[in-house]
Amino acid sequence: MNIRLLLNEKVSAAMVAAGLPEDTNPAVSNSTKPQFGDYQANGVMGAAKKLKTNPRELATKVVEQLDLDGIAEKIELAGPGFINIHLDKTWLANQLINVANDNKLAVSQRKTPQTVVVDYSAPNLAKEMHVGHLRSTIIGDAVVRALEFRGDKVIRQNHMGDWGTQFGMLLAHLNDKLASNEVAETALADLENFYREAKVRFDEEVGFADRARDYVVKLQGGDPQCATLWQQFIDISIAHSEEIYQKLNVSLTRGDIMGESSYNPDLSNVIDELMAQHIAVEDQGAKVVFINEMTNKDGEPSVFIVQKSGGGYLYSTTDLSACRYRVGKLNADRIIIFTDARQAQHFKQVEIVARKAGFLPDRITYDHCPFGMMMGDDGKPFKTRTGGTIKLAELLNEAISRASTLLKEKNPEYTEEQLDEISEKVGIGAVKFSDLSKNRTSDYIFNWKTMLSFEGATAPYLQYAYSRIQSIFRKAGVKSSEIISEFDISEPQEKALAMKLLQFEEVLDAVITDCTPNLLCNYLYELASLYMSFYEACPILRSDISNKVKNARLALCALIAETLKQGLEILGIEVMERM
């Protein structure tokens, strides 16, 4: 059920009946103020401008044709030509019954499901996951779950960085460690440190850099000893990532890993095809594509290198191969890639070349969803005082520990076990929500305080709303599933909640179309906030409340709890009976 779409259709029909062209946009949206009704249609004014007629008169004609019998209780004409729609309370109550009786909360399912390939997380296996990896991982995961909830077929792809040039350096260093009888697990216990050691040797030690480069060539050539070393490295790195995913409640599994190395056998084919089609040409010893659609710093066509002068391949080659694989083998209808904004130009180039080469037919959408870098308080790229980055594991543990402290204060009666379980849900939820609720395509500022806050517009606020509802059911001595779905919308708080509940699908659609989970965060916060106001204003279990009203309010509570739970589940945030 998408009310906005329904009203859009109705107003559109009225516009056509009033003599307007069929493609006129009704522009129905939520009303900006309560006195302007629940929804408003603004399209008449734009149409009037085009036709050079009086908007007010045109709006009158459209309203005459507008048939919202049973849906709206009042349609008003206001200002220069706004059409304000006040929805009918009985109609709203009936819609709520549909939501209550549907296990998908009446969110309509795709009639023709799409196959959507979603590329996200993609940690670099050379390093431990740090706070910068948070965004791609959790935004991607939220979009994935939203797509699945709507009925699309999703194929997760974790495009792990397991094949870069830096691996030569890491392998050389690991080899030396093993030669001096160290065990791989011990050597790699601290990935960050291991990487730093290798980098220092690479920069300073005579001969090491050359050995590192040899390792790259050997690795890409399939040398067995290299492959063994590489595999040890990869296994430990992956285990680390999986630990983080589990803690973060992210749905990625080992089966979703399709690292850069997976495309290695196909890279030469990609080059052959590009050469055969004369899309790529040789230039200064390298194989490149000149892209006329974009320009470089000299105003000439931008250069897209697909093979280095030494014969090596680059991430451009890998991404082209990945594109071909996703279209050809995975049958993608849509490809979504989450990376930071620095790669925006790269993916634009990949798309242009892939389309030209026929790897990516026009019917397939290719969405690169960029997001900004994390900055420090000073607006400069984020670093800790010691110059490093904050490890993701460290941030998560800190969040859990702070939640635990708070929880102990508020509920001293909890057992250790309960404490651990709840503080993990609260702490992780807080971190995820604070990141997911931002929609920054540009850079954003990392802030311990807001990231670890449990008050205001945070995950704990939403979890608290859910727990409060469960508390009411306990007190009433009924289960939410036993409540008869009958609604009585009389108080303003109840109407506001009914409206909000019925907008769940609208929000999900927007999240899926634009890959913006922050809209879902906003929505759930508003829902919880409306519930808190309702909670204060409308008593439920008090003795002077009639059974009819009591039941209706409990039914409303049940729907709110379900929607909160489902919405948070899409964000990968858990709810609990008590907190």
Add this chain to the structure above:
RNA sequence: GCGCCUGUAGCUCAGCUGGAUAGAGUAAUCGGCUUCGAACCGAUUGGUCGGGGGUUCGAAUCCCUCCAGGCGUGCCA
């Protein structure tokens, strides 16, 4: 130099297919627990929407320009 992104309340951010009086959280101040959980609710204070032009009935939103910041711009990913 060129390209992309960004500039909204003290701080962190929504809002951006042009719509009516620009919203939250936080911080500050005040009020509310003998009544369904105060991680809450209510109220007040706080804005030249970076500056300047333009388009029009109407601009935070679209266009131009300037300023500031971030990123990218041929052999890293």
